[in-house]
Amino acid sequence: MKQILLGYLSILVMANVQGQNIDSVTLSKLRLNFTVPDMPAFKSLNTEPSNLLKPSTPMAFAATISELYQDRKFLLPKAFAVELSPSLLLNANKPPTQLKEYARRAVANSFRISLGTSADTILNSSSRNLGLGFRISLINKGDLATDTNAHKKISPLLEKFRKNVRRVSLAKFADLKGIDKTEIDWEFKITGDPVMKKEFDEYLADEEESSQKMFLEDFRKLKEEYKKENWNATKLDIALSFLGTSSDSLFDNLKFNRADLWITWAQKIGKKAQLLLGLNAQNAKNLADTSSNASNSSFSNISIPARFLMGTNRVKGFVEAQYSYLGELKHNKFFFSLGAEVNIIDGVWVNLTGGFDENTSLKISKFIANFNLKITLPENFKLF
Secondary structure (H helix, E strand, O other): OHHHHHHOHHHHHHOOOOOOOHHHOOHHHHOOOOOOOOOHHHHOOOOOOOOOOOOOOOOOEEEEEEOOEEOOEEOOOOEEEEEEOHHHHHHOOOOOOHHHHHHHOHHHHOOEEEEEEEEOOOOOOOOEEEEEEEEEEEEEOOOOOOOHHHHHHHHHHHHHHHHHHHHHHHHHHHHHOOOOOOOOOOOHHHHOOHHHHHHHHHHHHHOOOHHHHHHHHHHHHHHHHHHHHHOOOOEEEEEEEEEEEEOOOOOOOOEEEEEEEEEEEEEEEOOOEEEEEEEEEEEEOOOOOOOHHHHOOOEEEEEEEEEEEEEOOOEEEEEEEEEEEEOOOOEEEEEEEEEEEEEEEOOEEEEEEEEEEEEOOOOEEEEEEEEEEEEEOOOOOOOO
């Protein structure tokens, strides 16, 4: 943050306006440590009983590692996925005038790509899955990068910072240079002279100004309050993924396995709760069946999950119920679970789930426990 502020400081001190807008803070500085969203490519790997694709604020980079705990044992990860937001990566440190344009194109800029892989024995002992996913947010409330109402709260902080810089830093520099501050054009003698302005910029880079510290602290408090109020914001995500399976780890003989479509609505309920309603439709092939008829045929599955979350941004618990219809076998399944999402450190989340998966057609029920680790960029991480 310090480098970004100093980079625009000479512009700020020359501004003779009553307020300073949000364009003095770059997009990367508006990053928030919200929960890492589920990824289409990871969900397609079929490592979890839940088919709910949880939406969240777009992130420049995120990763998920699964199957760390299964059957009462800790295991080496068998599934891994990453998700990238091209727009966030490309615009992270663009000139500040780009921020308004980014907010205007919020839906297009929410486009994300995910890639995941996992071990699978469907073809042989060394076969692997490869998933490719795409996602877009049609509704994305609670994103500081596009929330113009939140930008209005940041603007007074920047104006306060500008005034402090003008009153303190510029005045101190004028004293060092022997400039008479009683003269009406004393500021312009510094900001209007290229050589003097360069010296002033270097002076600011070496100084730990109290005004800058005040702004950083005020901005930090604003972000913390924003997370409290918007961790459960209303959202609507649509996602698509394609899953291929190969008989070897190099993916030389990749075969189509499944295509997934997700639609998920997240509804804000007060300050401490959120309701998620989802739909997952699958079109799949049975690769284990090597008959000629099976290779040319496919079947459809559908899942309708619902999850209720309660807590805070850092720690929240949830209860989930899901109905699934398996088209190939014409089976009906129900999944009931309890779980938690915990932010252990900035940028690192753990998801714990335990529940019963019941096939009512076969009258078979089993307990399933799942432990995922999700990682994203820390709030203050400098991308470039």
